[in-house]
Amino acid sequence: MTKMDNLHWISTFLDAQAAELGAAQNTQLAYARDLRIFSDWVDRQKLDFAAIQRTDIENFLVACDAEGLSPATRARRLSAIKQLYRFAFEESWRSDNPAIQIKGPGRSKRLPKTLEVIEVDRLLNAARTTGRTQADRLRNTCLMELLYATGMRVTELVSLPVSAARGDPRMLLVMGKGSKERMVPLSPPARTALAVWLKTRDAAEDEARTKGKPASRFLFPSRGKAGHLTRHRFYLLIKELAVSSGVAPDKVTPHTLRHAFATHLLANGADLRAIQMLLGHADVATTEIYTHVLDERLRELVLENHPLARDREAKRSDGGNTSSDGQ
Structure with missing residues (x-):
């Protein structure tokens, strides 16, 4: 077998x-990237996919570790390899699956970063004043209001079809991972921002059509190859909003707004199963991470604000000495 x-x-x-x-396209791209890296390593070892053994895959993972790659990256690459060889076995390209018994590196169970309600408010306010033109500011406001109101993934948000926004909807139909559809409700501010942006967007589209340009099917159109605002551009935009609003930029990504949506709902009494449905999680166990985020935040609030907790911290800082001077 050759590299080809x-x-x-x-x-x-x-x-x-x-x-x-x-x-999803992003999943496809991730698989392709990781498997090409694996293919290059296999080629350097003078091996091929058809003859690879378990020890060869383990040696690849050791090489990844030696490069200093994180456990998450190594686990993702192993997952791609496992999927490939499961497919190869099912297609009878191989009579065995050399990856089936390999265990990946343990992934650290870090809690997702989230934002306080006041920080989200500052980001939303910044969106209303950030942008070169009035149209940009209206688009930015609509993007942020929709993201926080629905907890959508960024890809779901930027690729929304304009047809989903017609008719002043109370809910949006979202196409999620694995082409699974779900309905997400819109808050009154999100509905208002959507209606205002839609008028501006449609006016711009009408003008473009008079110049012979084709109509866009996306709510947030762009002249780029994708035809809609890209994930990368939105990532840069949200960093700009963080700087403008005075929120630490390292805390703010499109995904932290998704985390904030879930955490704030949970804090206000929303049912975990309902949050699972809104986020589009296949397994409620994925959603349960937000209970840990909330528990950790409540613990921090007690430590920061409870008078007994402050007294204990003061005593530790003072070396445990609570007596007055000279006594």
């Missing part, structure tokens, strides 16, 4: 993932 044969394995596997499982 290895690449054929990868392309056939990716085509099957897209056709049979409806794998």
